[in-house]
Amino acid sequence: MKIAFIAHDRKKDEMVNFVTAYENVFEGHELYSTGTTGKRIMENTSLKIHRFMSGPLGGDQQIGALVAQNEMDLIIFLRDPLMAQPHEPDINALLRLCDVQGIPLGTNIATAEILVKALDRGDFAWRELVHKYKPGVEE
Numbered sequence: 001m002k003i004a005f006i007a008h009d010r011k012k013d014e015m016v017n018f019v020t021a022y023e024n025v026f027e028g029h030e031l032y033s034t035g036t037t038g039k040r041i042m043e044n045t046s047l048k049i050h051r052f053m054s055g056p057l058g059g060d061q062q063i064g065a066l067v068a069q070n071e072m073d074l075i076i077f078l079r080d081p082l083m084a085q086p087h088e089p090d091i092n093a094l095l096r097l098c099d100v101q102g103i104p105l106g107t108n109i110a111t112a113e114i115l116v117k118a119l120d121r122g123d124f125a126w127r128e129l130v131h132k133y134k135p136g137v138e139e
């Protein structure tokens, strides 16, 4: 499964604690993140993560591009609901694309916990079917 981690600054400690707690679940998967979030996770775990640009510089959009192609299987995006972000349009675009493609998306720690347990149980195996029958890029 392709899994992306994204956390706003005041949520990064929570993200590091979360990923550390479930490192054994995540280690068998292909992991992605925005720049600083991934750096923080890799400093604190032994996970290998493909890091995109930092969010304000376009990282949300890069992950969004994978979502648009229905290639991302699960996103944990710990957003800061109490602070305005300069790249709010990018963030909204990413969330919208998750709804367009029906990608599982957790935006707070309570949902993230449920999603990681579902991942561990194999509840997202249906995503393999999506990959198998993906029609590809439309002309």
Ligand SMILES: O=C(CO)COP(=O)(O)O
Binding pocket: 006, 007, 008, 009, 034, 035, 036, 037, 038, 053, 054, 055, 056, 059, 060, 091
């Ligand atoms: O801003 C972000 C998501 O919108 C996160 O970006 P960083 O992980 O680079 O801090």
